[in-house]
Amino acid sequence: MDNRSAQSANLQALEWTANLKTFLRHIPHSLCHIQMEAVCGPCWTCRNRRVQCDQSRTPCEKCEKAGIECFDKRPLRWVKGVAIRGKMQGHSYEGMADGTAVQTSKNTKSALSKPKKSSRALPKASAGSRTLPVTLQDPSMSNLDQTSKYYIDYYNERICKLFIVYDSPRNPFRSLISFGLSDPVLQKGILALAARHHANTGQPFHQIQAPTSASLVNANRDALLFKHQAMAALSRVLGDGRTEKSDTTVASIFLLIFLDLLESGSEGWNFHLEGAKSLIVSHRPLQQQAGVNNGPGQTAQQIWGFISSQIHLIETLGTTFLRPKLLSKFVFDGQAERKPHEEIERSFLGCPEFLLSAIQFLSNERDAIAVRLPEGAALQIHVQDTTAMMKLIQNFDCYAWASSLQLSRQSSPDGINNLCTLSQAFKIGALLYGRRILDALTETTTVQDDLVSELLGLIDILKDDESLFKCNLWAIFVAGLECRSQAQKGFLVESLEKFWTATSCLNVINAAKILKDYWDQEEGLETPSRWIFDIGRLSRDCLLI
Secondary structure (H helix, E strand, O other), X not given: OOHHHHHHHHHHHHHHHHHHHHHHHOOOHHHHHOOOOOOOOOOHHHHHHOOOOXXXXXXXXXXXXXXXXXXXXXXXXXXXXXXXXXXXXXXXXXXXXXXXXXXXXXXXXXXXXXXXXXXXXXXXXXXXXOOOOHHHOOHHHHHXXXXXXXXXXXXXXXXXXHOOOOOOOOOHHHHHHHHHOOOHHHHHHHHHHHHHHHHHOOOOOOOXXXXXXXXXXXXXXXHHHHHHXXXXXXXXXXXXXXXXXXXXXXXXXXXXXXXHHHHOOOOOHHHHHHHHHHHHHHHHHHHHHHOOXXXXXXXXXXXXXXXXXXXXHHHHHHHOOOOOOOOOOOOOXXXXXXXXXXXXXXXXXXXXXXXXXHHHHHHHHHHHHOOOOOOHHHHHHHHXXXXXXXXXXXXXXXXXXXXXXXXXXXOOHHHHHHHHHHHHHXXXXXXXXXXXXXXXXXXXXXXXXXXXXXXXXXXXXXXXXXXXXXXXXXXXXXXXXXXXXXXXXXXXXXXXXXXXXXXXXXXXXXXXXXHHXXXXXXXXXXXXXXXXXXXXXXXXXXXXX
């Protein structure tokens, strides 16, 4: 990277830091004085060894010198059944919702010899994670208070599968937990995500209100506190100019984008995106010098690749509904991460790479003609290039793409068909978007009722697969901008409500409000507005993915 590019990246980082500090000044001052429960005193390991703990840090120096694990509290011990010895050895009980219990067969369940007491109910383990709760696995978790442990479990079981197409043991979001346990910025970002999602859960779609139940009030308070702590810590890290924190710093900023999806989708995601992009650009020379390492270094490299590719996806799809040229151009260097086959289990939304590149091209074409339509030969070049891209999109084989994907689990015919449907939804959305750009270039208005009906049918099919339906907001919104009949509008509102139930992301509430305002504005007009140019102003640059 030359000096000019480095200076540009540094200027972007400084501008983003200034915006971050402005945001912090608007957070209620009372939050600054909220303190979470702290863990102090000699470690359990030293007490158990009957030696005096130096209480210097975690792990303490005496445990470190002895080469043993330093536990703050007695580690949990797993046994077969509810008793170590006696008649009840090997027996266990499965709690029921009404408080009763049913005895299970010997050696089929495990129970804790000392159950953990908590005022919060831990989320149930999902089929995708196939792991014990994090708090029962990692000794470093013992230094966290009960609230933080609860939210890390919540993140592990609910957030990780929310922002990925299919949850699996290779879920990159889950890989961030181990990094977050040793990094305060990333840790607070993880906690803020979990607390905000918990506070949103159960809210009605048509009338979002301030939480009233004690648990949701606490979750809302926790979310505000953790966000403030994450932003303040991030501001300090960026201010001291250290580069060794760049891995976790970019990951923290990355999570703040998803936090904005949960909060509204319009409260600063673009600033976070710009900050992450500038750090990625400045970090590339360091990656090239270091090469690909093994062990933890390789894991960090994989996380960098994942974050970089998802930043590219968020920017590409998000830009389509923004005011033209709002974001800086991000040159995605995906060669190192690119594999012979796409990995759907490491993708946020599952949009095929080809369609993503095509949508990026169309968005660039829109930006090029936003201010003034070119004339003469320049206009013909734009028309020819856009027409050629539309043909490529039309010829894209969704079933071949779905069949070529590598999945860690066995692919079934139904699974391939569902992924094919998802890619078709992105394909039809891209065709609708591209056609409106061609209309602007040729000063015509094309009726697209057939394509809209086809897209609505695909959205209806995806409702049966929640894992894929939660990836579909972009296509739903494109359909909303093109539909005309009240029946179609009613169907899309129902789809948005289902999306809210599945995700608890407040950006879908904003999407519904934006579409209603747009429909009211368009009612009675003989020709539809050029929404590809106007929707950013109407949507207040909301991230609708």
